[in-house]
Amino acid sequence: MAPDPVVVCLGEALIDRLGPPGGDPAVDVPVDDRLGGAPANVACGLARLGTRVAFVGRLGRDAIGDAFTDLFLERGVNLSLLQRDDQRPSRIVLVRRSMDGEREFQGFAGDQGLGFADQALAPVRLPQADWLLVGTLPLAASVSGAALLSAVEQAQQQGLALALDVNWRPTFWDPSADPAAGPSKQALEAMQPLLLQAALLKLAREEALGLFGTADPTAIQRMLPQSPDVVVTDGAAPVRWHIGTEHGVQPALKPPTVVDTTGAGDAFTAGLLHRWSAPPMERLRFAAACGALVCGGAGGIDPQPGEAQAERLMRIAD
Template sequence: MALGSVVACLGEALIDRLGPPGGDPAVDRPVDDRLGGAPANVACGLARLGTPVVFVGRLGQDAIGEAFTRLFAERGVGTTLLQRDAERPSRIVLVRRSMEGERQFQGFAGDQGAGFADQALESFVLPEAQWLLIGTLLLAAPTSASALLSAVRQARNQGMAIALDVNWRPTFWDATADPEAGPSAAAKAAIQPLLRQAALIKLATEEALWFFNSDDPAAIQRALPQRPDVVVTNGAAPVRWQLGADSGQQAAFQLPSVVDTTGAGDAFTAGLLHRWAAASQERIRFAAACGAMVCGGAGGIDPQPTQAQVEAFLGGVS
């Protein structure tokens, strides 16, 4: 069996519609449609690395749903809990890219009036696994929120560790929101129970400040009753972490050129869970390499590396 944990990835699978660098994906052409969504990205990243993984989510009965079905089959991602929706389409996210490859989520396409399939995720029986990986976006719609909270209860009852990637995206909660806006009081109240139940929490610096008024992983760990492992990322700045009693930081690896940063954080998460049995610093270093390598190609899934590729990459850097 491969290194790492057996993981159930719960959440959204969608299309990232990447606009031309410096352009608007809603109107400018050409656009580049890439399969994505944080939990789907992590599932595919784990499978590429060699960790057994199942994806739990809901897609439309459409071309996007079929594309994901093929992708998951090719990667070896389990799909026994992949739901399909005959009424609602799969979600398309409009992604604006800067000339430097940085991205901003600015809205959606494809809604035909009934919402998106991921919003209608139904409750399910959680399979046995070592980890349940979740985000917060399913909380933005009542039906999918109920399914997520049911899964968290099941995980707790089964003794399964919960990994939470906060992944705050205001447009999922309010399609008219400023893409840079922080969480509302209602969103914070919905997300707080997840923060208090997770064994591992990954946050961007701004998310850490919004929820904890601190971006210090040790302070965040102390602020929560379960004393979780905490990782705080900040784009190209060093990753800071508190894993148990161990702490430190890891500088980002540099690539000759950055094509697209979409999915870098998800590749990091996949690498972290894949190498969870290793020493703290090794886990983080491996995860950082996974995140960096994804930035060398377009989209969050296609450029994901194998374990051998990550090891070769790490062997060539100091």
């Protein structure tokens, strides 16, 4: 039997359909389809770094699902809890890219009338692990939301620490929503059980402002009764963090080139969890290196670094 994972990543695995820089991925060509989805990205990033990891998600019985299965097996991700759906397809997300590599999620493709496979995620029995890593997107559908909350409850009972990467994407909750819109009252209420249990809370600056009215990680930590570790990212700007009793600022590390920023935050999260036993400043610097290196290639998975690559960038930046 395979050893128990250190981290269980639960949530969506999907295709990021990257439009041509400055173009519309719904109509302009060429598009670049990349395997993605935040929990899947983190799982693959952890596996490449050498952390034992399991993925919990639901994919269509289609070419996308097959491609993910092959990728996970190649990376060494535990797939004992992966589900396949005979009726619903794997999700395709349309990603608009600016000329400087920044991206915006604008909608979906592939729905045949029954929704997407990730929306039908069924409850699972979690294995023993140190961490359960989740985002908020499964909460946007009732079935997958129930499966997520079941896993969060199990984590509390079994002693798994909950790592929450908010990953707010309004179009998952309402396909017609403005991609820049903040969380609705309904979404905020749905997120509360996760926010109140998280041992590690990772937010982008705009998510922190939308949820807490501040991007100060110390202030956010004080707002939650469990006083979680809080990390706030801000694109190429410095990361602000409060872990335990320590707090500080981690400047972004500069990659050799920037092709596409998709998945940078997920690589950062993978690096953070991989180095969790290190002192906080080392954790954040290693995570920053992982996030930077992903920007040098297309998509959120293919350019993910190994441990040696991340350490090399850390040395260069010294």
